[in-house]
Amino acid sequence: MSSQRTHITRQGNATLRHRCTGCGGCCQGVRIPVYNDQERAKVERAAAHLDIPDPIQDDALRMSKGRCVFLADDNRCRIHSSLGPSAKPIPCLQFPLIAIKAQSAPNTGSEFRIGIDPASYGAWQSWREGPPLPDGPIVAASPPAPGGQDRVEAQLVAMCEDPQASVPGLLSVLTREPAPRGVLPPGFAKRWASHLSSIDFEPFLTNEGVGPNLRAALKPVTASACKWASGPLPWPDRLSSNDEAWAIEAIRRTIFLRLLPQIPNVSAAALLLLGGVVAAAWTDPRPEPFNRAITGWQRALRFSLFWQTLASDRETMVWLGTGQRPNSAGAAS
Numbered sequence: 001m002s003s004q005r006t007h008i009t010r011q012g013n014a015t016l017r018h019r020c021t022g023c024g025g026c027c028q029g030v031r032i033p034v035y036n037d038q039e040r041a042k043v044e045r046a047a048a049h050l051d052i053p054d055p056i057q058d059d060a061l062r063m064s065k066g067r068c069v070f071l072a073d074d075n076r077c078r079i080h081s082s083l084g085p086s087a088k089p090i091p092c093l094q095f096p097l098i099a100i101k102a103q104s105a106p107n108t109g110s111e112f113r114i115g116i117d118p119a120s121y122g123a124w125q126s127w128r129e130g131p132p133l134p135d136g137p138i139v140a141a142s143p144p145a146p147g148g149q150d151r152v153e154a155q156l157v158a159m160c161e162d163p164q165a166s167v168p169g170l171l172s173v174l175t176r177e178p179a180p181r182g183v184l185p186p187g188f189a190k191r192w193a194s195h196l197s198s199i200d201f202e203p204f205l206t207n208e209g210v211g212p213n214l215r216a217a218l219k220p221v222t223a224s225a226c227k228w229a230s231g232p233l234p235w236p237d238r239l240s241s242n243d244e245a246w247a248i249e250a251i252r253r254t255i256f257l258r259l260l261p262q263i264p265n266v267s268a269a270a271l272l273l274l275g276g277v278v279a280a281a282w283t284d285p286r287p288e289p290f291n292r293a294i295t296g297w298q299r300a301l302r303f304s305l306f307w308q309t310l311a312s313d314r315e316t317m318v319w320l321g322t323g324q325r326p327n328s329a330g331a332a333s
């Protein structure tokens with residue numbers, strides 16, 4: 001069992017804003033780790049009180065049909081309702097706040113990073129004007145360092161922090177394909193449309209662990225993908241600047257908080273995150289469906305199965321990013 005956790009205290013040096021919508025989506029299709037024996041005892045006590053068998057599986061809260069076994073039908077946490085918030089496991093207690101001790105390349109130390117999980121379904125509605133999270137003690141995880149890619153990680157975070165950043169612009173930099181402002185790099189758009197239209201998403205969507213909220217959030221995008229076989233759509237000018245800004249902030253948080261540790265290449269993770277924003281915008285750029293889709297995409301990418309469904313092999317990632325097939329003489333964009 002992993003016990004690489006550090007207790008730190010957050011004191012409002014950065015205002016983190018969030019309002020929970022109570023949808024229960026964050027308790028579905030997710031792995032909630034049980035950090036140590038003390039946490040294990042706490043969860044088992046709650047389960048005994050609520051008459052829930054086998055609450056822990058593989059050092060995490062057990063999921064049933066993609067839902068935490070403690071989640072009631074009305075999407076309320078039964079531990080919270082029956083025993084109070086302090087009886088919940090630590091990740092649930094401090095959610096949506098995520099804290100990490102970010103190890104850097106060997107001998108360059110580490111730093112604490114704190115942020116709100118961008119894959120919380122309500123995050124897009126309250127990231128600017130929601131109530132500030134209270135200060136208090138928190139527990140920081142220690143995800144693996146992105147092997148030797150600290151500089152790339154810092155560059156990507158800085159690019160997302162630029163107030164002038166745009167989704168087409170970030171894709172242009174990542175793919176090294178120039179494009180006029182507000183226009184998707186045409187080679188990437190063509191490759192991405194053709195790639196998505198060729199994918200069978202059903203095995204992922206029907207996987208029991210995905211859970212109903214994530215399935216519903218992702219379904220409009222996967223159902224639209226087959227239409228893109230005839231070619232990419234333009235970057236929609238109907239997408240609001242606020243929604244584009246949130247999409248970029250969500251990508252920044254995912255990279256900064258190292259929320260995709262299973263994707264070994266930070267640039268590849270950024271490309272897939274940006275690709276998800278493009279797919280959501282092509283599907284429906286109106287605020288509610290667009291933001292729901294990008295939240296689902298962010299959450300889905302945390303599943304190895306989704307990442308593998310999209311492009312886990314180096315050859316496909318290189319092709320998506322550059323149009324080149326490794327070990328092949330010609331471009332294939």
Ligand code: SF4
Pocket residue numbers: 026027032061068069070071072076077078079080088089092
């Ligand atoms: S223990 Fe409660 S808060 Fe935590 S995932 Fe389960 S239902 Fe959600």
